[in-house]
Amino acid sequence: MLEVRNLQKNYPNFSVFVDFKLKKGEFFSLLGPSGCGKTTTLRLIAGLEKPDSGKILLSGEDITNLPPQKRKFGLVFQNYALFPHLSVSENILYGLSKESNEMKKERLEEMLELFKLTELKDRSIRRLSGGEQQRVALARSLATKPRLLLLDEPFAALDPSLRQSLREELKTLQDKLDLTIVFVTHNQEEALSLSDRVALMDKGRIVQVATPFEIYTKPKSDYAASFFGQVNFLELEVQDKKLKWGGTLIDIDLNEGIYRFAVRPEHLIEGKGVRGRIIRGSYLGFAVEYIVATSQGELRYLELNPHSVKCSGTEIELSLLQAIPVGKKS
Numbered sequence: 001m002l003e004v005r006n007l008q009k010n011y012p013n014f015s016v017f018v019d020f021k022l023k024k025g026e027f028f029s030l031l032g033p034s035g036c037g038k039t040t041t042l043r044l045i046a047g048l049e050k051p052d053s054g055k056i057l058l059s060g061e062d063i064t065n066l067p068p069q070k071r072k073f074g075l076v077f078q079n080y081a082l083f084p085h086l087s088v089s090e091n092i093l094y095g096l097s098k099e100s101n102e103m104k105k106e107r108l109e110e111m112l113e114l115f116k117l118t119e120l121k122d123r124s125i126r127r128l129s130g131g132e133q134q135r136v137a138l139a140r141s142l143a144t145k146p147r148l149l150l151l152d153e154p155f156a157a158l159d160p161s162l163r164q165s166l167r168e169e170l171k172t173l174q175d176k177l178d179l180t181i182v183f184v185t186h187n188q189e190e191a192l193s194l195s196d197r198v199a200l201m202d203k204g205r206i207v208q209v210a211t212p213f214e215i216y217t218k219p220k221s222d223y224a225a226s227f228f229g230q231v232n233f234l235e236l237e238v239q240d241k242k243l244k245w246g247g248t249l250i251d252i253d254l255n256e257g258i259y260r261f262a263v264r265p266e267h268l269i270e271g272k273g274v275r276g277r278i279i280r281g282s283y284l285g286f287a288v289e290y291i292v293a294t295s296q297g298e299l300r301y302l303e304l305n306p307h308s309v310k311c312s313g314t315e316i317e318l319s320l321l322q323a324i325p326v327g328k329k330s
């Protein structure tokens with residue numbers, strides 16, 4: 001549906017180079033730390049920035065030089081960009097000035113209902129909460145039935161519980177209206193929970209594109225592994241398709257050699273393997289996160305559904321559920 005082909009934008013101290021394709025109805029996230037080029041990529045797609053080279057195709061049509069308003073994309077930014085002196089309805093109607101009165105009325109009612117804004121329709125934007133303003137921003141961008149919805153950190157200014165409920169609403173809406181969405185975020189949990197596919201960015205480049213499950217369980221680099229939560233990096237030996245883990249051998253489909261592995265804290269479990277001594281434990285409610293001193297160095301271990309918190313100095317043995325190879329040493 002959307003094809004971003006070798007798109008490049010050069011600033012004096014930074015350049016963005018991206019290449020990816022989106023299917024109709026797909027929720028695609030651009031994820032990465034601050035300053036990695038997510039917003040620039042979105043602005044290029046929207047037509048708000050001109051690329052130095054490359055192409056943007058929409059259903060096969062070259063739109064690289066099409067002005068933003070002719071692309072018919074919906075755009076929502078972190079700061080909503082609503083008109084504060086206008087009412088909810090006037091904001092929603094803003095993009096529909098060329099439509100007939102009948103069409104305007106129909107779309108307005110549809111959006112007010114969809115976003116549960118009917119009771120607030122005459123209220124001025126100044127008198128709305130952050131969550132309500134965000135709903136109006138989404139309603140305004142969808143009123144025009146955009147071909148593509150571009151969202152730049154739309155929930156960043158909201159508190160966590162509101163963010164969670166708006167995320168769920170957005171996902172429901174996407175399924176219902178079969179929306180194609182490019183979503184910019186630096187929040188890994190948001191990207192994992194919402195996306196069909198995630199494009200992880202670093203220094204202006206996409207380093208991995210995968211489904212949330214795949215990018216979490218099969219990160220291709222140290223960077224990708226450590227972007228999604230805590231991780232232990234270990235060098236371990238593989239011989240005869242077996243991984244040596246303390247006194248145990250684990251089946252693994254790798255050739256002989258020493259590999260660098262990423263091991264997530266929840267992929268360690270008490271059982272036969274590597275012995276260690278607890279340095280400290282932090283109680284998180286659903287789990288306890290321990291730092292354990294072992295012959296493999298200090299390991300982060302997450303005990304899920306804990307019955308108690310073990311004291312510092314307690315001896316434990318950790319078995320390995322899963323190790324993700326991220327490089328070969330020899």
Ligand code: ATP
Nearest residue numbers: 011012014032033034035036037038039040041186
């Ligand atoms: P954030 O999450 O903080 O918004 P981001 O990943 O969206 O970051 P961008 O806003 O795309 O990153 O910026 C990427 C880099 O490009 C930054 O170093 C920024 O300073 C630079 N940059 C962006 N716009 C311009 C511009 N108009 N002129 C020069 N440099 C720019």
